Amino acid sequence: MYFELSEEHKMIRDAAREFAQELKAGAIQRDEEAKFPFEFVKKMGELGFMGIMIPQGYGGAGLDTLAYVLALEEIAKIDASAAVIMSAHNSLVLWGINEYGTEEQKQKYLVPLATGEKLGAFALSEPEAGSDASSQHTTAEDKGDHYLLNGTKNWITNGGNADIYLIIAQTDVEKGHKGINVLIVEKGSTGFTIGPKENKLGIRSSDTHSLLFSDVKVPKENRIGEDGFGFRFAMKTLDGGRIGIAAQALGIAAGAYDLALAYSKTRKTFGKPISDHQAIQFKLADMEVEIEAARLLTYKAAWVKDQGLPYSKEAAMAKLHTSEVAMKHTIEAVQIHGGYGYVKEYHVERFMRDAKITQIYEGTSEIQRLVIAREILRA
Numbered sequence: 001m002y003f004e005l006s007e008e009h010k011m012i013r014d015a016a017r018e019f020a021q022e023l024k025a026g027a028i029q030r031d032e033e034a035k036f037p038f039e040f041v042k043k044m045g046e047l048g049f050m051g052i053m054i055p056q057g058y059g060g061a062g063l064d065t066l067a068y069v070l071a072l073e074e075i076a077k078i079d080a081s082a083a084v085i086m087s088a089h090n091s092l093v094l095w096g097i098n099e100y101g102t103e104e105q106k107q108k109y110l111v112p113l114a115t116g117e118k119l120g121a122f123a124l125s126e127p128e129a130g131s132d133a134s135s136q137h138t139t140a141e142d143k144g145d146h147y148l149l150n151g152t153k154n155w156i157t158n159g160g161n162a163d164i165y166l167i168i169a170q171t172d173v174e175k176g177h178k179g180i181n182v183l184i185v186e187k188g189s190t191g192f193t194i195g196p197k198e199n200k201l202g203i204r205s206s207d208t209h210s211l212l213f214s215d216v217k218v219p220k221e222n223r224i225g226e227d228g229f230g231f232r233f234a235m236k237t238l239d240g241g242r243i244g245i246a247a248q249a250l251g252i253a254a255g256a257y258d259l260a261l262a263y264s265k266t267r268k269t270f271g272k273p274i275s276d277h278q279a280i281q282f283k284l285a286d287m288e289v290e291i292e293a294a295r296l297l298t299y300k301a302a303w304v305k306d307q308g309l310p311y312s313k314e315a316a317m318a319k320l321h322t323s324e325v326a327m328k329h330t331i332e333a334v335q336i337h338g339g340y341g342y343v344k345e346y347h348v349e350r351f352m353r354d355a356k357i358t359q360i361y362e363g364t365s366e367i368q369r370l371v372i373a374r375e376i377l378r379a
């Protein structure tokens with residue numbers, strides 16, 4: 001057991017930390033105006049973060065999951081919206097194309113995604129298929145050389161700004177989850193429209209939309225994997241995605257903690273800094289312990305994936321715990337700031353709002369418990 005990061009991992013963490021400082025100045029305004037950080041997404045592409053785990057031969061940075069987690073953590077410490085844009089793109093779109101796509105699909109779609117020239121989105125959720133992901137109502141009717149796609153997808157991260165979409169849809173209802181496919185769909189396809197942007201509580205500068213498909217023709221060669229592979233593809237994709245959300249939640253918790261710690265040393269009450277009061281010290285101590293524990297779970301999940309071992313349980317454990325730590329300690333960070341925590345200039349109220357989604361997307365905390373329990377009982 002060795003707890004020190006390699007020199008390469010430290011370099012990636014430091015590069016992400018340096019980049020994240022650039023996100024700080026406009027973060028409050030982007031949040032207020034729900035403004036997508038186009039220029040920073042472009043910069044993340046230039047830095048290699050938009051294809052961080054993809055082999056260099058396909059335009060990526062060729063790094064591992066731990067590198068990905070370290071970069072996401074640093075970015076989420078400052079701006080969780082930028083982190084989820086990067087996370088959904090890498091975990092939910094690029095990973096699956098790289099793992100299961102054909103050479104043609106990789107050349108056509110993976111390369112521009114990995115260089116950051118194009119943005120990806122993953123569409124599984126529907127108005128009536130969130131936690132119950134196999135209950136797909138979007139249909140991909142087999143028409144010989146193409147599929148005819150009809151239906152609606154909901155809550156799609158990068159939904160408005162993506163260029164390339166992975167759409168999960170039911171081809172054969174008789175076969176249940178074994179009749180589901182995953183299709184690569186390009187923005188601009190006839191019959192594909194993007195619904196209005198959601199007005200969200202948090203991660204407001206990332207864009208979330210519904211997607212509507214009306215007789216969209218998708219060529220057969222855009223299906224990933226064998227006929228009926230779509231549901232397992234989605235489950236496998238989400239396993240990796242959950243490590244990304246754990247890293248995002250870790251960054252949110254750590255970022256709020258950094259702010260609360262610094263504030264506690266400068267703010268004075270009863271003639272001394274509030275960090276001299278035991279009531280605040282207890283909060284800081286709990287934050288230090290619980291955030292470090294969440295970090296270890298998250299890094300371990302990344303490590304297990306990088307070893308090529310099964311990681312569904314580790315990913316769910318990291319996401320469950322880290323998102324709960326993020327929610328709990330962003331509330332505490334606001335509490336330490338008192339009234340100042342309740343206004344926008346001090347950033348912590350944004351962290352508190354951003355934390356909530358990490359307990360919901362890519363599987364609620366209840367779904368993570370279900371996944372963990374199934375794995376325990378299967379063993």
Ligand code: CAA
Pocket residue numbers: 088092122124125130131132133134155156157177231232235236238239312360361362363364367370371
């Ligand atoms: N890896 C590989 N295969 C898996 C798998 C995994 N992790 N999990 C399930 N499967 C396979 C099973 O082995 C099974 O295959 P067989 O029939 O061949 O044996 C098949 O998939 C069906 O499995 P289950 O019977 O376990 O499926 P279920 O319907 O009971 O659902 C669930 C299980 C865990 C609840 C699943 O539906 C789930 O994860 N739900 C939550 C979905 C979710 O996270 N949604 C978030 C949307 S994406 C998002 O949020 C993106 C964003 O914006 C950022």
